[in-house]
Amino acid sequence: xxxxxxxxCLEVRLLMTNLIYWAANLIGIAxxxxxxxxxxxxxxxxxxxxLTSSAYLVFAGIFAFMVLxxxxxxxxxxxxxxxxxxxxxxxxxxxxxxxxxALITGVIVFTLLFTIxxxxxxxxxxVEPIIYWKSFLxxxxxxxxxxxxxxxxxxxxxxxxxxxxxxxxxxxLWILLTSSNELIFDVLGGITxxxxxxxxxxxxxxxxxxxxxxxxxxxxxxxxxxEMQRWYIKFFMLSLLLFVILFLVVSKNYNKTKKPKILITxxxxxxxGFNVYGFMLPTQVLKTNxxxxxxxxxxxxxxxxxxxxxxxxxxxxxxKAYDIKLSTIHQIKSETKIxxxxxxETDNLVFTLFHGFRVxxxxxxxxxxLDFEQKGDQFKIKFNSKLxxxxxxxxxxxxxxxxxxxxxxxxxxxxxxxxFPWLPIExxxxxxxxxxxxxxxxxxxPLNRNKETKYKLQYKxxxxxxxxxxxxxxxxxxxxxxxxxxxxxGMMKEKKIGEDTIYYPVSINNIDKALNxxxxxxQNIRKQIExxxxxxxxxxxKHFFVDIPKDYFLSVNLLNFKDHIIIDESYLNNxxxxxxxxxxxxxxxxxxxxxxxxxxxxxxYLLGYAYEYWYNLRFxxxxxxxxxxxNIENLKQLMEWDKEDLNKCKQIEKxxxxxxxxxxxxxxxxxxxxxxxxxxxxxxxxxxxxxxFTSDNLEVLLNEEESR
Amino acid sequence: xxxxxIVIKNLNKYYGDFKALSNISLEIKPGIFGxxxxxxxxxxxxxxxxxxxxxxxxxxxRFGELNWRDGExxxxxxxxxxxxxxxxxxxxxxxxxxxxxxxxxxxxxDEEVNRCLYRVNLAGxxxxxxxxxxxxxxxxFGIAQAIIGNPKLxxxxxxxxxxxxxxxxxxxxxxxxLSRDATIIISTHIxxxxxxxxxxxxxxxxxxVLITGTIPELKRTAENKVWKVKLSEDEYRxxxxxxxxxxxxxxxxxxxxxxxxxNTIKRGVKDEPTLEDCYLYTIKTKGHKVx
Numbered sequence: 001x002x003x004x005x006x007x008x009c010l011e012v013r014l015l016m017t018n019l020i021y022w023a024a025n026l027i028g029i030a031x032x033x034x035x036x037x038x039x040x041x042x043x044x045x046x047x048x049x050x051l052t053s054s055a056y057l058v059f060a061g062i063f064a065f066m067v068l069x070x071x072x073x074x075x076x077x078x079x080x081x082x083x084x085x086x087x088x089x090x091x092x093x094x095x096x097x098x099x100x101x102a103l104i105t106g107v108i109v110f111t112l113l114f115t116i117x118x119x120x121x122x123x124x125x126x127v128e129p130i131i132y133w134k135s136f137l138x139x140x141x142x143x144x145x146x147x148x149x150x151x152x153x154x155x156x157x158x159x160x161x162x163x164x165x166x167x168x169x170x171x172x173l174w175i176l177l178t179s180s181n182e183l184i185f186d187v188l189g190g191i192t193x194x195x196x197x198x199x200x201x202x203x204x205x206x207x208x209x210x211x212x213x214x215x216x217x218x219x220x221x222x223x224x225x226x227e228m229q230r231w232y233i234k235f236f237m238l239s240l241l242l243f244v245i246l247f248l249v250v251s252k253n254y255n256k257t258k259k260p261k262i263l264i265t266x267x268x269x270x271x272x273g274f275n276v277y278g279f280m281l282p283t284q285v286l287k288t289n290x291x292x293x294x295x296x297x298x299x300x301x302x303x304x305x306x307x308x309x310x311x312x313x314x315x316x317x318x319x320k321a322y323d324i325k326l327s328t329i330h331q332i333k334s335e336t337k338i339x340x341x342x343x344x345e346t347d348n349l350v351f352t353l354f355h356g357f358r359v360x361x362x363x364x365x366x367x368x369x370l371d372f373e374q375k376g377d378q379f380k381i382k383f384n385s386k387l388x389x390x391x392x393x394x395x396x397x398x399x400x401x402x403x404x405x406x407x408x409x410x411x412x413x414x415x416x417x418x419x420f421p422w423l424p425i426e427x428x429x430x431x432x433x434x435x436x437x438x439x440x441x442x443x444x445x446p447l448n449r450n451k452e453t454k455y456k457l458q459y460k461x462x463x464x465x466x467x468x469x470x471x472x473x474x475x476x477x478x479x480x481x482x483x484x485x486x487x488x489x490g491m492m493k494e495k496k497i498g499e500d501t502i503y504y505p506v507s508i509n510n511i512d513k514a515l516n517x518x519x520x521x522x523q524n525i526r527k528q529i530e531x532x533x534x535x536x537x538x539x540x541x542k543h544f545f546v547d548i549p550k551d552y553f554l555s556v557n558l559l560n561f562k563d564h565i566i567i568d569e570s571y572l573n574n575x576x577x578x579x580x581x582x583x584x585x586x587x588x589x590x591x592x593x594x595x596x597x598x599x600x601x602x603x604x605y606l607l608g609y610a611y612e613y614w615y616n617l618r619f620x621x622x623x624x625x626x627x628x629x630x631n632i633e634n635l636k637q638l639m640e641w642d643k644e645d646l647n648k649c650k651q652i653e654k655x656x657x658x659x660x661x662x663x664x665x666x667x668x669x670x671x672x673x674x675x676x677x678x679x680x681x682x683x684x685x686x687x688x689x690x691x692x693f694t695s696d697n698l699e700v701l702l703n704e705e706e707s708r
Numbered sequence: 709x710x711x712x713x714i715v716i717k718n719l720n721k722y723y724g725d726f727k728a729l730s731n732i733s734l735e736i737k738p739g740i741f742g743x744x745x746x747x748x749x750x751x752x753x754x755x756x757x758x759x760x761x762x763x764x765x766x767x768x769x770r771f772g773e774l775n776w777r778d779g780e781x782x783x784x785x786x787x788x789x790x791x792x793x794x795x796x797x798x799x800x801x802x803x804x805x806x807x808x809x810x811x812x813x814x815x816x817x818d819e820e821v822n823r824c825l826y827r828v829n830l831a832g833x834x835x836x837x838x839x840x841x842x843x844x845x846x847x848x849f850g851i852a853q854a855i856i857g858n859p860k861l862x863x864x865x866x867x868x869x870x871x872x873x874x875x876x877x878x879x880x881x882x883x884x885x886l887s888r889d890a891t892i893i894i895s896t897h898i899x900x901x902x903x904x905x906x907x908x909x910x911x912x913x914x915x916x917v918l919i920t921g922t923i924p925e926l927k928r929t930a931e932n933k934v935w936k937v938k939l940s941e942d943e944y945r946x947x948x949x950x951x952x953x954x955x956x957x958x959x960x961x962x963x964x965x966x967x968x969x970x971n972t973i974k975r976g977v978k979d980e981p982t983l984e985d986c987y988l989y990t991i992k993t994k995g996h997k998v999x
Contacts, residue, residue, distance in 0.1 A: 084793065091811055
């Protein structure tokens with residue numbers, strides 16, 4: 001120990017008097033200071049973004065610390081004293097072990113300076129204590145451990161490769177170990193002509209020890225990506241590298257003695273085995289890219305292949321109550337008791353449950369196992385005898401698996417909206433719908449059941465949990481809801497304004513004024529809609545601000561489940577501490593019109609656009625918020641892109657024409673408020689009454705109104 | 709066979725397909741042992757093997773009861789000064805020696821460092837940084853680090869290369885002094901160094917030991933082969949190139965030439981062979997056979 005300690009002190013002394021090390025440190029720290037100075041607003045209002053923007057620094061740091069590790073091993077060679085040390089008793093092992101410790105010290109010094117810098121910015125922004133803790137973990141996961149890993153790699157290269165090939169290898173490894181490794185795997189994907197893409201993606205994810213996407217902005221709802229798998233991968237790499245280095249050291253020092261080698265192999269086999277076990281556990285949802293902007297490709301591919309539900313929709317039972325035991329650690333595990341009542345005699349019941357969850361067993365009230373068949377997003381229970389009308393009973397369904405890349409649930413964060421079938425619901429539907437119209441996309445099917453149901457939830461997962469149910473005790477929630485249960489767990493915060501409760505991500509900083517404004521303006525807009533369209537806007541008094549996955553053209557930024565609403569957090573413009581109220585009218589309307597039958601029709605959304613245009617024409621600056629015109633321009637652009645697809649162009653042309661007609665009508669009659677309101681009111685009612693309402697119906701309606 | 713001898717039997721070293729050392733067998737007695745040979749003969753390879761830095765194949769390799777199979781036991785009694793040597797540039801002489809003393813497991817570090825500094829006459833330079841040392845000082849520092857902990861085996865590779873004559877003499881004396889307590893193996897291509905301090909010598913060429921023995925024994929191998937002849941300037945210029953000239957000295961009467969020859973040289977006088985004569989004779993005769 002005395003030897004190692006003395007070597008360690010010397011190595012640290014050499015490191016701390018090394019100008020290049022300090023120059024690299026200062027460049028890193030200066031980069032963060034400059035980026036904070038340039039983005040002052042980000043420091044104050046998006047403090048977590050300040051930290052994730054360090055991805056570029058990590059990218060450079062991975063190379064810098066690899067070079068440092070390499071240099072630390074080669075320093076004796078450069079000073080012509082390597083042979084002296086390696087001919088001393090335990091000289092090689094003492095030197096290498098002390099270098100490992102010195103490298104770790106060097107990394108810790110750097111990350112400590114970095115942490116202090118970040119914490120100062122947090123203190124200025126007055127962030128919540130949880131952000132300090134999560135940031136600490138983030139720094140360990142994305143700076144400290146990766147820098148140690150690449151330092152070890154540099155050391156290993158210096159120990160094993162004597163030629164100059166090691167320099168080129170360092171650059172190749174730099175690419176492989178950062179997000180730029182996609183370049184390598186894209187090329188490999190090209191060579192394999194798309195075969196094994198999933199495996200290549202997994203490999204790219206595995207080898208990237210920095211941030212998954214260097215340009216990815218901070219996801220307020222998801223928080224810092226700190227999933228267990230990322231830790232396992234990094235600890236696996238760390239322990240494997242440490243094992244190889246120590247094995248080399250022992251082999252060199254005790255080249256003919258087996259005992260130390262066996263000892264090291266046994267110890268590290270346990271450590272590496274543990275990490276491999278952790279890594280091999282069933283994969284959880286990893287929010288590896290910005291799915292809010294780019295839909296999860298897995299879902300897209302799946303719903304292109306599976307456009308229809310697997311069973312007929314028989315409406316033969318209703319669910320009266322759920323008693324849910326739910327864990328979202330690693331992946332979802334649920335044991336749910338479902339009380340049902342039969343509405344039509346049947347010998348089978350079909351439920352909808354997202355296909356990522358696999359049903360393990362189903363028992364009836366007599367504790368007997370029931371036969372079932374799970375296909376895609378549905379499972380069917382077959383009973384031995386007929387279930388008669390009005391018969392009431394319960395089943396217990398055990399299922400587990402991964403939720404969607406859109407709607408995640410793991411130990412990191414949870415976002416399971418009420419219209420996503422994370423709970424088995426009656427009927428046969430697909431969780432998502434592939435829409436192959438002029439704006440090809442997939443959308444969440446709005447599975448609003450509209451049936452009063454009792455819920456009891458016992459939850460184990462990321463704290464804090466926000467839900468439309470009422471908290472009974474530490475881990476239990478209860479309540480009655482018509483349209484399902486929303487769960488949002490993780491770095492969330494609660495604020496009460498009058499009767500309303502707002503749940504929003506902790507990371508949205510300095511937002512009090514905007515939240516007050518949201519409640520006030522939201523009420524004003526709702527009142528105006530109620531007045532204009534003569535209907536009651538009912539959205540309860542629980543408001544969840546989360547990051548709703550958005551599709552390119554048909555953005556759904558507000559989901560109304562009557563007892564609570566989910567609204568996209570981008571509406572909170574915390575840089576200006578205000579709400580982007582101009583877009584609210586459309587969202588409120590859309591959330592009321594959209595239902596499972598008309599969901600995929602673009603025409604559904606046009607009403608929202610039209611009303612928003614009409615609202616902003618009267619109450620805000622239409623030059624800035626002319627959504628209808630923007631929408632027409634977008635469609636023209638789309639037509640330009642797809643000009644070779646004549647059928648599609650024809651369809652888009654029709655959509656443009658109808659939008660222009662609506663806009664012309666509103667423009668022409670803007671001084672006659674009653675007339676425009678009347679037109680919109682009729683349109684709204686017809687859409688609510690007729691799920692097959694099309695562009696043609698709208699044209700007829702327009703013509704009728706024009707002729708008045 | 710003394711228990712303090714170093715015994716090497718059938719040592720072979722390969723670099724890939726290249727055989728760098730071939731069937732080396734030596735018995736090195738306490739004192740100073742010289743490894744002599746031209747550049748590329750395999751001296752440094754053998755030295756590095758002895759310093760436990762390179763693995764190799766051998767039938768037997770031991771120092772008394774210590775075996776090279778247990779490298780750590782050899783390192784415990786080893787002091788090594790490689791051919792190309794320096795230390796961390798910004799460390800002081802004292803700090804660097806302290807570091808090595810700790811690594812060698814020395815119990816009283818300060819005392820030992822002091823002793824070594826005085827022994828190599830570097831006590832006045834203890835605070836100097838390594839980068840500020842002259843070539844001679846650096847070599848002395850090299851010896852200082854090698855003798856820390858009183859090693860029983862000291863190995864020095866080309867220790868006098870680049871030293872001026874005065875430093876070289878000092879260095880030889882230092883090694884002679886150290887040989888009282890340790891076995892010293894010195895590798896060099898400078899015959900003068902070997903002749904001045906070694907008791908026994910092995911001549912290596914092309915990875916093989918050509919000859920080994922005491923210096924008088926080696927000298928005897930070249931007996932009756934060394935000739936001295938005086939030539940005029942004209943004769944010297946027209947001298948046949950086939951004659952193996954060892955040395956030529958310009959005198960008032962022309963040139964005094966020292967030659968190696970198996971045959972009688974006309975007007976030549978037999979001379980007492982030196983180690984250099986023996987070395988050149990051995991390389992010329994046995995070395996060619998090896999090649």
